[in-house]
Amino acid sequence: MEVTYLLLALAMLFALIATYLAIVEKHLVKAVVFSAIQSIAFTLALYLLRAPDIVLVYLPITVGIYPAAILFLIKKTEEVEQP
Amino acid sequence: MDLESLVTLMILCTIPIFVTAYILYFIRILKGPTIPDRVLAVDALAFDLVVFLIVLGIYFKSPILPATAVVLALWTYAFDIFIAKYLERREMGE
Amino acid sequence: MIDYVMVVVGGVLLFVGAICDLLGALGMNRFPNFFVRLHAATVGTIGGAFYPLIGASLIAFGSEFLGFYKWFVGGCSLVSAFLILMLAPAGSHALARAAHKSKASEVTPKVVDHLEEDGGVS
Numbered sequence: 001m002e003v004t005y006l007l008l009a010l011a012m013l014f015a016l017i018a019t020y021l022a023i024v025e026k027h028l029v030k031a032v033v034f035s036a037i038q039s040i041a042f043t044l045a046l047y048l049l050r051a052p053d054i055v056l057v058y059l060p061i062t063v064g065i066y067p068a069a070i071l072f073l074i075k076k077t078e079e080v081e082q083p
Numbered sequence: 084m085d086l087e088s089l090v091t092l093m094i095l096c097t098i099p100i101f102v103t104a105y106i107l108y109f110i111r112i113l114k115g116p117t118i119p120d121r122v123l124a125v126d127a128l129a130f131d132l133v134v135f136l137i138v139l140g141i142y143f144k145s146p147i148l149p150a151t152a153v154v155l156a157l158w159t160y161a162f163d164i165f166i167a168k169y170l171e172r173r174e175m176g177e
Numbered sequence: 178m179i180d181y182v183m184v185v186v187g188g189v190l191l192f193v194g195a196i197c198d199l200l201g202a203l204g205m206n207r208f209p210n211f212f213v214r215l216h217a218a219t220v221g222t223i224g225g226a227f228y229p230l231i232g233a234s235l236i237a238f239g240s241e242f243l244g245f246y247k248w249f250v251g252g253c254s255l256v257s258a259f260l261i262l263m264l265a266p267a268g269s270h271a272l273a274r275a276a277h278k279s280k281a282s283e284v285t286p287k288v289v290d291h292l293e294e295d296g297g298v299s
Contacts, residue, residue, distance in 0.1 A: 003098065003142075010102065014109060021113075029169070033121045036162055037112060040129055040155075047136055047151060055151045063158040071169045079173075086180060087242045093188040100195040104225070107202035119211050119276040126268055127205065127221040130261055131198055134229045137254050138191070141237055146246030149253045156260050163268035167275040 008048050015041040026081045028074050032067050039063055094142045101135050122166045129159040183239030190232030198225030211282035215273055222265040230258035 015038050022034035039062035046055050108128040115121045133152045140149035201221025208214045234254035237247050276282050277292065284290065 003095075007102075010105075017113075029118055029166075030121065033112075033118070033125060033166075036125060037109075037128075040125070040132065043151070043155060044132065044135075047139070047148065050145070050148070052148050052151050056154060059151070059154055059158055064161050067162060068165055071165055075169065075172065086184060086240060090184060090188075090236060090240050093184075093191065093236075097191055097195045100199050104195075104198045104202040104221075107199075107206055108221075111202075111205045117211065117276075117282045119272055119281055120214065122272060123211070123214060123218050123269065124205060126265070126272075127201065127218045127225075130222045130226045130265055133257055133261065134194070134198075134226050134233070137230065137233050137250070137257070140250060141233065141240070141243070144243065146243055146250050149250055152253060153257050153260065156257050156264065160264040160268050163272060167268075167271040170275040170279045170281060173279060 004048055008045055011041045011044040011048070015045070028079060028081060029071070032070050032074075036063055036067060091142065094138055097138070101131070101138075104131065118166070118170070122163065126159060126163055129155060180239040180241065183235045187232040187235030187239065190235065191229045194225055194227075194229030194232060197221070197228065201225050209286065210284055211276055212273065212284060215269055218269055219266070222261065222269075226261050226265070227258055230254050230261070234258070 018034045018037040018041065022031045022038065025031045025034060039058070042062075043055055043059055046058065105128060108124050108131075111124045112121050112128070115124060133156050136152045136155070137149045140146065197220055201217050201219075201224065204217030204220065205214055208217055231254075234251040237243065237251035237254060240247060243250060
């Protein structure tokens with residue numbers, strides 16, 4: 001049981017750092033990569049909480065469809081956020 | 084020593100090595116200077132997380148859990164292809 | 178008896194894969210530029226994900242305490258092992274081609290680059 005709680009704390013720490021960097025980052029493609037890291041860390045967290053059905057739904061949306069839509073929008077507009 | 088405690092002991096010995104490797108990959112993601120460095124580190128971290136999910140499924144003795152590992156491998160490859168095609172198209176000037 | 182043999186062989190493969198994973202992560206932090214880090218990524222994916230998945234499938238096939246569902250766990254492990262064996266080199270190759278074409282990463286200790294002299298990849 002201690003293994004579960006230690007790994008859960010580690011995964012949520014990864015997700016917190018990745019979320020902060022994705023908000024602060026000015027280059028938008030790097031922000032998409034940080035968002036993917038957050039979703040992969042949440043995959044480990046939801047797996048440790050014994051919810052594999054939520055993982056099966058959460059993973060294609062946040063790793064597959066969301067970066068594809070955001071990259072399509074970035075290609076139509078600018079790449080670096082203007083102040 | 085019976086079979087169940089042997090399997091549990093072997094998996095408990097390999098968990099700290101995997102966790103150390105994840106922390107080192109995360110350090111490369113944080114300080115990688117260019118975009119392909121970060122995407123390569125994300126790729127390696129996700130493909131190693133597939134191993135970790137199946138090993139934890141054996142350790143918790145709950146056999147329904149490891150079906151998520153196949154989905155993680157397939158969508159990580161799709162993320163790689165998205166970023167690579169974006170970097171190529173930006174150079175073409177479309 | 179055959180159960181003990183399968184579990185011990187699977188445990189040895191799992192341990193070798195974990196060591197390969199640690200070496201790949203160390204190389205990812207120590208190497209100087211992107212095209213050298215591809216080597217560390219290959220050690221981390223093929224050596225660190227394919228071998229331990231084969232080992233985990235052997236452990237799952239040999240362990241009787243999982244019940245009937247041990248075939249389910251072992252089959253999942255084999256399928257994801259062969260998917261990683263096909264998909265990881267394809268992904269890293271596409272990424273290397275894009276990085277060389279878009280000049281995203283500079284090769285700092287460079288001696289010669291025949292691909293750039295020929296006009297780059299088409």
